[in-house]
Amino acid sequence: MVHVALITYTPDPERTIAVAARVSVSAVGISQLSEKLTPEMVKRLIDRLISSGHLSPFEHVNFTFAIEGISRVTSHQLVRHRIASYTQQSQRYVSFRKFDYVTPPTISAKAELKAKYHQTVSDAHRLYVEMLDAGIPAEDARYVLPGAAETILVMTMNARELMHVCSLRLCLKAQWEIVALFGKIKDEVEKVAPRIAAELKPKCYQLGYCDEAKSCGLFPTAAEIQAEKPSS
Amino acid sequence: MVHVALITYTPDPERTIAVAARVSVSAVGISQLSEKLTPEMVKRLIDRLISSGHLSPFEHVNFTFAIEGISRVTSHQLVRHRIASYTQQSQRYVSFRKFDYVTPPTISAKAELKAKYHQTVSDAHRLYVEMLDAGIPAEDARYVLPGAAETILVMTMNARELMHVCSLRLCLKAQWEIVALFGKIKDEVEKVAPRIAAELKPKCYQLGYCDEAKSCGLFPTAAEIQAEKPSS
Amino acid sequence: MVHVALITYTPDPERTIAVAARVSVSAVGISQLSEKLTPEMVKRLIDRLISSGHLSPFEHVNFTFAIEGISRVTSHQLVRHRIASYTQQSQRYVSFRKFDYVTPPTISAKAELKAKYHQTVSDAHRLYVEMLDAGIPAEDARYVLPGAAETILVMTMNARELMHVCSLRLCLKAQWEIVALFGKIKDEVEKVAPRIAAELKPKCYQLGYCDEAKSCGLFPTAAEIQAEKPSS
Amino acid sequence: MVHVALITYTPDPERTIAVAARVSVSAVGISQLSEKLTPEMVKRLIDRLISSGHLSPFEHVNFTFAIEGISRVTSHQLVRHRIASYTQQSQRYVSFRKFDYVTPPTISAKAELKAKYHQTVSDAHRLYVEMLDAGIPAEDARYVLPGAAETILVMTMNARELMHVCSLRLCLKAQWEIVALFGKIKDEVEKVAPRIAAELKPKCYQLGYCDEAKSCGLFPTAAEIQAEKPSS
Helix, strand or coil: CCEEEEEEECCCHHHHHHHHHHHCCCCCCHHHHHHHCCHHHHHHHHHHHHHHCCCHHHHHCEEEEEEEEEEHHHHHHHCCCCCCEEEECCCCCCCCCCCCECCCHHHHCCHHHHHHHHHHHHHHHHHHHHHHHCCCCHHHHHHHCECCEEEEEEEEEEHHHHHHHHHHHCCCCCCHHHHHHHHHHHHHHHHHCHHHHCCCCCCHHHHCCECCCCCCCCCCEHHHHHHHCCCC | CCEEEEEEECCCHHHHHHHHHHHCCCCCCHHHHHHHCCHHHHHHHHHHHHHHCCCHHHHHCEEEEEEEEEEHHHHHHHCCCCCCEEEECCCCCCCCCCCCECCCHHHHCCHHHHHHHHHHHHHHHHHHHHHHHCCCCHHHHHHHCECCEEEEEEEEEEHHHHHHHHHHHCCCCCCHHHHHHHHHHHHHHHHHCHHHHCCCCCCHHHHCCECCCCCCCCCCEHHHHHHHCCCC | CCEEEEEEECCCHHHHHHHHHHHCCCCCCHHHHHHHCCHHHHHHHHHHHHHHCCCHHHHHCEEEEEEEEEEHHHHHHHCCCCCCEEEECCCCCCCCCCCCECCCHHHHCCHHHHHHHHHHHHHHHHHHHHHHHCCCCHHHHHHHCECCEEEEEEEEEEHHHHHHHHHHHCCCCCCHHHHHHHHHHHHHHHHHCHHHHCCCCCCHHHHCCECCCCCCCCCCEHHHHHHHCCCC | CCEEEEEEECCCHHHHHHHHHHHCCCCCCHHHHHHHCCHHHHHHHHHHHHHHCCCHHHHHCEEEEEEEEEEHHHHHHHCCCCCCEEEECCCCCCCCCCCCECCCHHHHCCHHHHHHHHHHHHHHHHHHHHHHHCCCCHHHHHHHCECCEEEEEEEEEEHHHHHHHHHHHCCCCCCHHHHHHHHHHHHHHHHHCHHHHCCCCCCHHHHCCECCCCCCCCCCEHHHHHHHCCCC
């Protein structure tokens, strides 16, 4: 099961954003700017950056997460976000004699399918080990392993990109495992940067409507809003 | 099996690079620059850019490839290259009732393992179809599919990044399937931009030595070069 | 004065986007997909991508522009957009014995200031040439040149990023010279890809409101919308 | 004159790199990996990453610098490095009634030119202030300001990109002011991450030769190496 730990991050993240933001509109030097910033000013500045969409100062803050227990199905989606750094456990260099895998809840819910799923996945892993023992390199034996196979990675992402990715991946129309992953990522950010965590939310909050074909119910779709308007 | 087709690309690629390169060192306008460029000048300019490592003009040329028949093992590696654009066949939205998969040559070479591999992979696909029939969404059923499952994608990459990626992925120490993929990509570029294709080669050609732990034989490793030097 | 020419681009841009988009949701290969696409289907697909915010297929289309006659004030802003490729005329390697510069309309409008502006800028250029003649390298002499100095560059940007950048830079609150630049860029795209050009517009069109402190009048600000709502 | 201060950075940078690197080749979880890492192991791991060119783990470490006293000539070059985040003092929103500027040493060295340079630059600033007083917006008045005008910015760059940028910008053939800037950046990194700072050096150290047209003397050019070889 997905487990996320924040292993390191830019210290004093909200203040760092505020200092950067002030640089762009101030005539004085950075050390002076920094000294004069009270917590109340930091808060107000961040509110203003958010409401005006001036998000570039958020790039100066980075979060590094240890992510464990996600399937390779999900890691393949995750690494499509290009403005981030990833180091992933290699199926080329690591031999997985011990094997953990993810079971989707829709499958767990059906006892008979669940049993077959576990059997099939275990059979695949058994053949994987047999191939290793027969001298097949791990990088080739892994072709038989299922997308369900768990992986581990370290991901560093800045606060601006994290806001963008969460706008897509906290949407309930996203794939369930990646929604869960970013839910836990948000929990971790919450502990050290609550003001930033408050901005980690699905895109509908910014749009004011749902741009998916069918809404989860949180916001109406653009078409539904149109339909509700009184004709005049 | 991997199949690559160049579906579109920046027209007149080598001339485009030469025009861009001249802009940086010329006092006259771009239309004038362009008119005066003979094929011989284009060739000389590109030679000089390569030998001096001034590669930014190569970014103005893009190649768009249709890539079919690679495993998801390999597509997961491929999309780690972040300076490129990818559109990949979705295992969320597409149901794979027909199923193609890749078999590594080391497995094909051993008849008994090969038979077991095909059996195991076929069993996994049979359960996948059974789950679809039982109402499991494709995005969940796919967890049982092996990394061997074939995928399709469209990739756009500029010539500079293509040179960089080939420096890593044409190295024989890279994973065999991705080496084959970039070999075919090079073949496609060769047809329309031979001068650029000539620069698609493993990193050892630029370094003058092999920086892997053990050389494939093309170039000696740095340690081997050091050892060969006569003591004085 | 700013002059923009589209020097090259991905051929058949709208069809390229449609082919890429279909790959992600189709079970069949790319050559088959491509054959079956009628112009009407291309149009419908692009409409759907836009309305659902699925913009990644637009990355497969690139435009390369020759940009002349913008000030270095503006080129400094332009190159802050990082998802693009630039080759710029170098003030290190080129000696500008001939000198063109931009005059902001607010200055042109005041005859006396305009005269002083031209005098001051010309004095700076005269010293620049004197320094060159005295053996100062061009890369140092240029320190005296004004931000008004004209520059030339080649820029390659993909359609998705172009839509994003126009959302910011076609806003009338952006700096006048960069608004003019992207207006001309849009004109060039219009000639070869009208459907894409139609999406090159300020962010307020997507938001449905103005997120600047004060609106240009096209859309009300979020605060104004709030104020208009009847209390209930 | 250029002044650089490291305002924040990823805590325990070298250990962070080592933890990330081990994830890719280990079968155990991240917390276990982290516990077992001794300083000696961190050192050895980083040495091995460097010698093998496996630099992606260095991306997990970010440095945020306050940069003051560089000319806009140099900031325009600096922001061309796209894998970094910048927040720069705006000439649109800030009125520079006080004005600092950079004088290149080649100009300072010639008393007569130096005097003319200061006169011309001061005249430009005087007109700038006069235009502000006449109601010209700062964003337009600035067109008269010279490239020498000082600017302030906050830059965040990861260790991998910093190594790449230094390979280009610590080369003595780079522009003197940007060489000075990255020299000070290296000094700042030295204080908190000496092992990383040791890798901030011009590209010739990795290549083993100079790829510029003429060498500064540190390494011979490729052509010179070729010429030295005994014919056999």
